[in-house]
Structures are given as structure tokens and as C-alpha cells.
Amino acid sequence: MKSSKQLGNASLAFQTPVYIHSAASIVGKKEGEGPLSSAFDMICDDPMFGADTWEEAESTMQKEAASLAIGKAGLRPEDIRLLFAGDLLAQSMASSFGIAGLGIPFYGLFGACSTMGESLSLGAMTVAAGYGDHVLCATSSHFASAEKEFRFPLGYGNQRPLSASWTVTGSGACVLGAAPPSPAVLGHSDPLRRADTCAVITGITTGRLVDYGLKDSQNMGACMAPAASDTIERHLTDFERSPLFYDAIVTGDLGAIGQQILLDLLKEKGIDLTSVHRDCGLMIFDGNTQDTHAGGSGCGCAASVLCAELLPRIISGEWKRFLFVPTGALLSKVSFNEGDSVPGIAHAVVIERADAEKEG
Amino acid sequence: MDYFHAFWTGGLICALVQILLDRTKLMPGRVMVILVCTGSLLSALGIYRHFTDFAGAGASVPLLGFGQVLWEGMKKAIDQDGFMGLFTGGFQACAVGVSAALIFSYLASLIFRPRMKE
Amino acid sequence: MTDLQKKKQQQKKYEQYVREITPVHSLPINMIRAFFTGGIICFLGQCILNFAKSRGADQEMAGSWCTLILILASVILTGLNLYPKIGKFGGAGALVPITGFANSVAASAIEFRAEGQVFGIGCKIFTIAGPVILYGIFSSWILGVIYYILKVIGVIA
Numbered sequence: 001m002k003s004s005k006q007l008g009n010a011s012l013a014f015q016t017p018v019y020i021h022s023a024a025s026i027v028g029k030k031e032g033e034g035p036l037s038s039a040f041d042m043i044c045d046d047p048m049f050g051a052d053t054w055e056e057a058e059s060t061m062q063k064e065a066a067s068l069a070i071g072k073a074g075l076r077p078e079d080i081r082l083l084f085a086g087d088l089l090a091q092s093m094a095s096s097f098g099i100a101g102l103g104i105p106f107y108g109l110f111g112a113c114s115t116m117g118e119s120l121s122l123g124a125m126t127v128a129a130g131y132g133d134h135v136l137c138a139t140s141s142h143f144a145s146a147e148k149e150f151r152f153p154l155g156y157g158n159q160r161p162l163s164a165s166w167t168v169t170g171s172g173a174c175v176l177g178a179a180p181p182s183p184a185v186l187g188h189s190d191p192l193r194r195a196d197t198c199a200v201i202t203g204i205t206t207g208r209l210v211d212y213g214l215k216d217s218q219n220m221g222a223c224m225a226p227a228a229s230d231t232i233e234r235h236l237t238d239f240e241r242s243p244l245f246y247d248a249i250v251t252g253d254l255g256a257i258g259q260q261i262l263l264d265l266l267k268e269k270g271i272d273l274t275s276v277h278r279d280c281g282l283m284i285f286d287g288n289t290q291d292t293h294a295g296g297s298g299c300g301c302a303a304s305v306l307c308a309e310l311l312p313r314i315i316s317g318e319w320k321r322f323l324f325v326p327t328g329a330l331l332s333k334v335s336f337n338e339g340d341s342v343p344g345i346a347h348a349v350v351i352e353r354a355d356a357e358k359e360g
Numbered sequence: 361m362d363y364f365h366a367f368w369t370g371g372l373i374c375a376l377v378q379i380l381l382d383r384t385k386l387m388p389g390r391v392m393v394i395l396v397c398t399g400s401l402l403s404a405l406g407i408y409r410h411f412t413d414f415a416g417a418g419a420s421v422p423l424l425g426f427g428q429v430l431w432e433g434m435k436k437a438i439d440q441d442g443f444m445g446l447f448t449g450g451f452q453a454c455a456v457g458v459s460a461a462l463i464f465s466y467l468a469s470l471i472f473r474p475r476m477k478e
Numbered sequence: 479m480t481d482l483q484k485k486k487q488q489q490k491k492y493e494q495y496v497r498e499i500t501p502v503h504s505l506p507i508n509m510i511r512a513f514f515t516g517g518i519i520c521f522l523g524q525c526i527l528n529f530a531k532s533r534g535a536d537q538e539m540a541g542s543w544c545t546l547i548l549i550l551a552s553v554i555l556t557g558l559n560l561y562p563k564i565g566k567f568g569g570a571g572a573l574v575p576i577t578g579f580a581n582s583v584a585a586s587a588i589e590f591r592a593e594g595q596v597f598g599i600g601c602k603i604f605t606i607a608g609p610v611i612l613y614g615i616f617s618s619w620i621l622g623v624i625y626y627i628l629k630v631i632g633v634i635a
Contacts (some may be wrong), residue, residue, distance in 0.1 A: 029476075047475075047476040052592065053592040054474070054592075143476065143477070144474070144476055144477075147477070148589060152585070152606065153474070153585040153586050153588070153589030153590070153605070153606075154474055154475060154476065154477050154562070154585070154589060155474065155475070155556045155557070155559065155561065155562055155581070155584065155585030155588050155589060156388075156562065156565070156581060156582055156585040156586075156606065157556075157561045157562045157563075157564055157565015157566065157568075157572050157573070157578070157581050157585075158388055158562075158565055158566075158573075159381070159503070159508075159565065159566055159569045160566075161502065161503070162500070162501045162502060162503060163500045163501070163502075212488070212489055212492045213485075213486075213488075213489030213492065213493070214489075214492065214493060214496060215385075216385065216496075219496065219500060222496040222500065226492075257496075257499060257500055257501075260499055261495075261496065261499065362524060362528070363521055363524050363525070363528075366520045366521055366523065366524035367517040367518070367520060367521040367524075368517060369520070370516050370517050370519065370520025370521070370523075370575070371512070371513035371514060371515075371516045371517025371518075371520070371571070372513065373516065373574060374512040374513060374515065374516025374517070374568075374569075374570045374571040374573075374574045374575070375509040375510070375512045375513040375516070375570070375571075377512070377570040377573070377574050378505070378508050378509045378511075378512035378569050378570035378571070379505065379509065380570070381569060381570050381573070382502065382503055382505050382508055382569075383502075383505065388573050388578075388582075388606070389582075389606050389609055389610075390609075391570075391573065391574075392573065392578070392579065392582070392606075392607075392609070392610045393609050393610055393613045393614075395574060396610055396613060396614040396617070397613055397614070397617040400614065400617050400618045400621055401617065401621065404621040404624075404625065416523075416524050416527060417520045417521070417522075417523030417524035417526075417527050417544060418517075418520045418523075418524070420523070420527075420541055420544070421519060421520045421523035421544070421548065421575045421576055421577075422516070422520070422574045422575055422576075423574055423575070423576065423578070423579060423610070425576070426576060426579070426610075426614065427614060427617070427618070429541070430614050430615065430617075430618040431618050431621060431622075433618075434618045434619070434621065434622040434625075435622070435625060437622075438622055438625060438626050438629070442626075443626065445622070445626075446619060446622045446623060446626060447619075449618070449622060450614070450615040450618050450619060450622075451615065453618075454611070454614065454615070456542045456545050456546055457545045457549065457576060457579070458611060460545065460546050460549040460550065460580075461549050461553070461579060461580045461583040461584075461607065462583065462603065464549060464550055464553040464580070464584070465553055465580070465583040465584040465586075465587040465588075465603060466587055466599065466603070467553075468553050468554070468556065468557045468584050468587060468588055469584075469587040469588045469591045469599055470591075471557060472556075472557035472558070472588050473588070474588055474589050474591075474592075475559040477562060478563075
């Protein structure tokens with residue numbers, strides 16, 4: 001039997017679901033003071049994570065999150081066949097110098113803030129195709145390393161426009177598996193494997209580059225919203241679903257402005273997302289008290305919110321299924337300086353609740 | 361009285377530049393460059409000197425004043441050394457500002473660590 | 479209409495739409511903050527000027543003292559992580575004075591130390607301030623060339 005079915009141009013429906021065995025999230029202090037405070041596995045008050053540089057700090061954080069996820073799944077690094085990981089830094093530095101040290105065969109990714117969607121998509125495809133029993137998907141971002149990479153040194157006294165977002169210091173990691181998590185692991189105290197339910201990935205829609213010609217790197221939401229709109233529209237068409245089929249459609253880090261644009265763009269196409277749309281960037285910070293302007297952003301935003309908040313909602317029975325759509329703005333320092341526009345990309349991943357006992 | 365003039369003229373220049381920052385997409389680096397170049401141009405046209413005489417630090421502390429220092433140093437060097445002055449004037453004029461910024465900053469990098477923004 | 483023109487038009491329309499829905503800081507409030515922040519820095523500059531003159535410095539020397547002390551203060555405030563707060567509050571008020579220039583040098587030096595003495599601090603200390611020095615020197619050189627030529631041909635005495 002074929003393990004998956006191609007739909008439309010770029011969608012896949014997995015005939016046998018891909019199981020999410022575990023999820024771990026680590027965030028920084030500011031994120032830990034936000035509305036999701038109690039949901040994260042670990043909150044580190046030291047922005048340097050015990051390291052000497054911002055890049056090392058991010059590496060440490062990502063490696064910790066990955067180790068935590070592997071441990072929660074009751075596995076050892078040797079049990080993981082492949083690792084899909086990426087971050088925001090040049091040449092995916094945080095991943096290469098941190099998580100890759102676990103010794104797991106490694107594919108380094110760059111999808112800007114959409115990287116968690118990219119790694120989950122590739123991981124799920126790999127597992128569904130039978131190329132790995134266990135794979136690990138992880139991403140991270142760090143406010144300071146991102147500021148340094150894309151904007152100004154931290155000590156520089158600039159004003160951030162209201163459209164700017166705040167890069168989340170955080171990392172999320174998920175272990176995917178071909179079989180349901182074993183009952184021994186299910187009995188674990190971790191909320192992700194409580195009772196006999198587990199979360200599964202049943203489909204993906206790969207994003208394509210969408211460029212509306214916007215050049216404002218301080219308004220990422222507006223750069224990425226067209227990509228999210230494109231991916232969600234194609235997803236719904238390919239799977240012949242209506243938005244209400246999902247309990248929630250969760251974008252990565254569009255922020256307040258991006259959210260409004262997304263809803264408007266889809267409305268033009270006759271799709272009403274108002275009642276089901278959520279955005280990780282708006283969930284992770286309290287916009288009124290935390291002075292983050294448009295909201296949170298970065299790979300770590302979507303990844304940590306997925307692991308800490310979204311997946312537990314599936315396990316607890318609050319949601320039956322949701323569409324996870326991390327969004328990325330594919331710009332570099334060079335492309336910005338050379339006056340290029342900022343293209344966006346968004347990858348959609350369908351995550352549902354499944355009965356672990358029955359399948360096992 | 362000169363304190364008062366310094367305060368309001370300096371403040372006014374900053375308030376006007378705030379319009380540039382908020383209503384155009386100009387990044388701070390560009391704004392600084394524009395100010396320095398404008399300063400040296402206004403000084404070369406003989407306009408800025410009157411302003412500095414009136415406002416004191418209100419005109420010399422903003423980066424426009426840095427441009428003025430550059431131009432006046434250039435002019436002085438040309439008057440003294442002729443052609444070669446074209447190549448000595450600029451750096452001589454801004455020597456204090458640039459040296460101080462570089463030296464103090466280097467020392468600061470030895471003492472202080474990068475810190476997270478709050 | 480060609481496809482390219484159509485695309486350009488669509489892009490313009492989208493840009494227009496984005497501009498409409500994007501909130502911006504209140505300009506009057508920001509201008510007032512810039513006014514006071516910049517005003518206070520210039521006031522302090524005037525204090526230094528007057529003090530130096532009272533100790534017998536001439537105009538130029540007093541100006542040098544003023545520059546030196548403001549830069550030192552700015553570098554220390556940057557190291558203590560206070561200048562970013564002033565910048566966040568004051569906007570252009572913290573950017574425009576010479577202290578903003580010093581802040582950009584110090585912030586780069588502190589941040590890029592991790593990348594080494596030569597290629598870290600050495601190169602990147604100029605990331606923000608470099609253009610100011612280059613274009614400052616270059617624009618005054620251009621003006622100097624004009625001045626020199628006018629002088630040689632006798633237009634200016």
C-alpha cells in the first residue's frame with residue numbers, strides 16, 4: 001500500500017498517520033513571563049544560557065530542547081534516525097554547533113520563521129515513507145542573536161516601529177515516529193502522552209514563495225501574510241475542506257498586522273477564517289503589558305508554542321485537529337541592503353488526535 | 361540665556377529629525393549620514409556659523425555640528441597648506457570625536473558584556 | 479498592459495493597503511520626547527562649553543572638551559545598558575547628538591568582541607558609525623575641492 005496520497009500541487013495526505021512521540025520547549029525570561037508561562041518545559045532566566053556568546057546560547061538552548069524531547073519519548077539519541085533542524089542565523093549556525101553535536105544524522109534547514117513547519121513536513125514525509133522509525137524536528141531563535149544578525153547591536157539605542165515584532169528566545173523539538181508511542185511511555189507523567197490518546201500528523205501542504213513586493217523588514221507580518229493566505233487557500237482546496245473542519249488554524253508569527261491582512265486576503269477569496277484563526281506570535285506575549293509591538297516572531301515562536309500549548313490541547317481533548325502554518329520571511333542582511341523585497345513562505349501541517357491503543 | 365537657547369534649538373533639531381525617522385523608511389544610519397553631510401554643506405555656504413553663534417551647544421552637539429567641524433577644519437587646512445590641506449583637514453578636524461569614540465568604545469568592550477534588551 | 483506593469487500595480491496597491499492598516503507611533507508625542515531628550519543633551523553640552531571657557535579654554539578647545547566628555551558619558555551609558563533606554567524613549571533626541579554617534583560605536587564594539595579583536599571589534603566597530611565618518615570626510619573633501627578651485631582662480635580671496 002502506498003503510504004501517502006498526493007493531492008493538488010503540493011499537498012500530501014498520509015495514509016498511515018505519523019505519530020508525535022514527544023515535544024519539548026525551552027524559552028527565555030520574557031517569554032516565560034508571558035501568558036503561556038506555565039506551559040513551557042523550561043524557562044531560562046539567563047539570556048546567555050550559561051554560554052559566552054548569543055550564538056552559543058542559542059545552540060545550547062536548541063540542544064537542550066532536543067535532548068529533552070528525546071528523553072521524554074523514552075529514547076536515546078542513537079535511536080533517532082534523522083534530525084531536521086534549522087534556525088535564523090547565517091548558515092544555520094545555532095543548529096550546526098548545538099544540536100548536530102548529538103551525533104544524529106543531520107539535515108540543516110533554513111526556512112526563516114517557517115522552519116518548524118519545514119522540519120515537521122520533511123520529518124513526517126520521511127517517517128511516512130518508511131525511511132526512519134524515529135526522526136527529530138527542532139528549531140530555535142534567540143532575540144539577541146537575531147538582532148545582531150539582522151538589525152543592530154543590542155546596545156544601540158533605536159526605536160522599534162509599532163509594526164516590528166519581537167524575536168522569541170525559544171526552542172521547540174518534536175520526536176516523530178512510525179508507530180504509536182509505546183504504552184510504557186504513555187504512562188509517563190508528561191501531558192503529551194497522558195491517557196491513550198496521542199497527536200498525529202495526517203497531512204501537509206508545502207508552501208511556495210509568495211512575494212508581494214514589500215520591502216519593509218520592520219513589518220514582517222505584512223511580508224508573510226500573503227504566503228500564509230496562499231498556503232491555507234491551497235490546503236483547503238487540495239483537501240476539499242472548509243476552515244471550520246479545523247478547531248484552529250494557527251499561523252506562526254504574523255502578529256497583529258499580519259493577522260488582519262491574512263483575514264482580509266482570504267475574505268477576498270471567499271474564505272472566512274475569523275473564528276478559527278490564531279497566531280503563535282500573538283499567543284506567546286501579552287501585547288498590552290510586554291511592549292512587543294506587533295507580537296512574537298522567529299522560528300522559536302511557532303516551535304515553542306506548538307510544543308507547549310498547541311499539542312497539549314490535542315492531547316487534552318480540547319481540540320480534535322488543527323492546521324499548523326508557520327510563516328517565514330526569507331530575507332538576509334545582503335538581500336535587504338541590495339534593496340530586494342521580502343518574500344514569504346508558509347508550510348501547513350495537519351495535526352490531529354488519534355487513539356494510541358487502537359492503532360498499536 | 362545661552363543655556364536656554366542651546367536647549368530649545370538642540371531639541372528642535374531632534375524633533376524635526378524625528379519626523380524623518382517616523383514618517384520615512386530611513387534607517388538611523390542614513391539619518392546620521394544625512395545630518396553630517398548637511399552640516400558641512402550648510403557650513404561651507406556660511407549659514408551654519410551664524411546658527412552656532414546663536415545656539416552654542418544647541419547647534420554644535422547635534423551631528424550637524426560634526427559636519428561643521430569637518431568643514432571648518434578643511435577650510436583652515438586648505439588656507440594653511442593649499443592642496444595638501446584637502447587631505448589633512450577632514451581627519452584633523454574630527455580627530456577628537458572619532459578618536460574619543462573609538463578609544464573609549466574599545467575600552468568599554470573590555471569592561472562591559474553585551475546585554476539583553478528589555 | 480503587460481504582466482510586469484500589472485504586477486507592479488498590484489504591488490503598489492498592496493503596499494498602499496499595508497500602509498493604511500499599519501499603526502504608527504504618535505508623531506507629536508515622539509517629537510516632544512525627542513525635543514526634550516535632545517534639548518537636555520545639548521543643554522549639558524552648553525554646561526561643559528561654558529565651564530571649559532570659564533577655565534580659560536578658547537572656543538575651539540571648549541568644543542573639543544564638550545565632544546570628549548559627551549562621548550565618554552555616552553559610551554559609559556551604553557556599557558551600562560542605559561543608552562538603549564534613552565534611545566527608546568527619545569528617538570531622534572538620542573540619535574542626533576554626538577552621543578548617538580558614540581553609542582553606535584560603543585554598542586558595536588561591545589557586541590562584536592565575541593568575534594575577535596581584529597575581525598570582530600576591529601572591523602565591526604564601524605558597522606553603524608563607519609558611513610558617518612566616510613561620508614563626513616568625503617562631503618567635506620568635495621566642498622574643500624570646490625573651495626580650493628575657487629580660491630586658485632581667484633573667486634575667493
